[in-house]
Amino acid sequence: MDDVIIVGGSFAGLSAALQLGRARRRVTVLDTGLPRNRYAAHAHGLLGHDGKPPTQILAEGRAQLGRYPSVRLLDVAATALAGTRDAFTVTTAAGENLAARRLILSYGITDVFPDIEGFAQCWGRSVLHCPYCHGFEVADGRLGLLYSSPLSLHAMALLHDWSARLTLFTNGQDLPEAEHAKLARRGVAIVTGRVAGIDHRDGHLSSIRIEQGDPVPLDALFAHPRQRLAADLHGALGLDLTEGPLGELIAVGDDFQTSLPGVYAAGDLAHPMQSAHLALSRGSMAGVHCHQSLIV
Numbered sequence: 001m002d003d004v005i006i007v008g009g010s011f012a013g014l015s016a017a018l019q020l021g022r023a024r025r026r027v028t029v030l031d032t033g034l035p036r037n038r039y040a041a042h043a044h045g046l047l048g049h050d051g052k053p054p055t056q057i058l059a060e061g062r063a064q065l066g067r068y069p070s071v072r073l074l075d076v077a078a079t080a081l082a083g084t085r086d087a088f089t090v091t092t093a094a095g096e097n098l099a100a101r102r103l104i105l106s107y108g109i110t111d112v113f114p115d116i117e118g119f120a121q122c123w124g125r126s127v128l129h130c131p132y133c134h135g136f137e138v139a140d141g142r143l144g145l146l147y148s149s150p151l152s153l154h155a156m157a158l159l160h161d162w163s164a165r166l167t168l169f170t171n172g173q174d175l176p177e178a179e180h181a182k183l184a185r186r187g188v189a190i191v192t193g194r195v196a197g198i199d200h201r202d203g204h205l206s207s208i209r210i211e212q213g214d215p216v217p218l219d220a221l222f223a224h225p226r227q228r229l230a231a232d233l234h235g236a237l238g239l240d241l242t243e244g245p246l247g248e249l250i251a252v253g254d255d256f257q258t259s260l261p262g263v264y265a266a267g268d269l270a271h272p273m274q275s276a277h278l279a280l281s282r283g284s285m286a287g288v289h290c291h292q293s294l295i296v
């Protein structure tokens with residue numbers, strides 16, 4: 001039996017495995033190789049890795065884990081979870097049943113793209129989710145933001161530090177009058193029509209098409225699609241969920257433990273503020289808390 005099985009071996013899961021491997025605990029990591037930022041050519045904001053392809057950062061992490069004989073990495077999906085503290089079972093897509101005393105869930109979230117032509121092709125290239133991750137590369141360009149919720153107005157305010165040429169696309173949604181005035185005072189152009197599509201070449205956008213009106217030339221568009229948990233493994237364990245700004249997340253306490261004792265969760269699937277560097281640190285903390293729970 002493993003001490004810990006980690007479901008999802010990307011930034012959060014591999015960091016948890018590193019702490020547990022260094023503590024010489026028996027760990028199995030299951031992963032399907034689909035990190036959320038796989039659409040982006042380069043990851044930014046991770047000290048020591050700034051500007052590297054995400055796949056390279058993860059490959060380096062996996063190679064470093066090779067030093068720890070008690071850590072096993074399996075390229076396979078978990079398909080079901082069951083059990084309670086000290087007696088969990090994980091079923092894999094290969095039909096194996098693995099047993100562990102603790103679980104760490106780090107299988108991330110999936111971005112649910114809006115039904116806008118060209119959006120999916122541009123995602124991670126010129127349709128961007130976070131200025132801290134990709135704003136520097138498009139600074140001083142013609143930047144747009146696709147309104148989806150009041151959170152968008154906070155994001156719009158942030159974008160002033162990356163460019164003075166800003167456009168808010170309300171996509172047919174009504175903004176309070178006070179917000180119009182605030183945006184106008186800040187020099188933000190507002191386009192109120194519904195977005196019909198994104199003109200692009202190989203994912204690099206050139207303009208936003210509006211249902212009625214001329215296309216709006218642009219260099220990059222920021223957007224915050226709804227998201228869902230990347231797998232439904234928590235359901236069978238009956239874990240409490242919490243409503244995040246863009247979708248449901250797994251609820252955890254300060255020690256990263258979920259509502260079921262012995263099950264921990266870390267990374268995008270458990271936190272509303274999401275980035276690879278935060279996933280690294282939270283995964284690491286989940287690994288440490290999980291390890292300490294194993295000491296009798």
Ligand SMILES: Cc1cc2nc3c(=O)[nH]c(=O)nc-3n(C[C@H](O)[C@H](O)[C@H](O)COP(=O)(O)OP(=O)(O)OC[C@H]3O[C@@H](n4cnc5c(N)ncnc54)[C@H](O)[C@@H]3O)c2cc1C
Nearest residue numbers: 008010011012033034036037044078108124267268275276
């Ligand atoms: C386009 C884009 C660009 C980004 N750029 C940056 C950036 O530059 N800098 C930055 O800090 N952040 C960036 N982010 C955010 C970053 O990608 C996430 O915060 C980070 O990947 C979260 O890590 P995680 O380990 O929680 O989840 P993920 O990285 O999403 O990993 C989840 C892992 O679980 C696996 N998995 C899923 N289901 C199963 C299952 N059933 N069984 C086994 N394994 C499973 C997946 O294959 C995946 O490997 C970006 C996000 C996007 C969308």
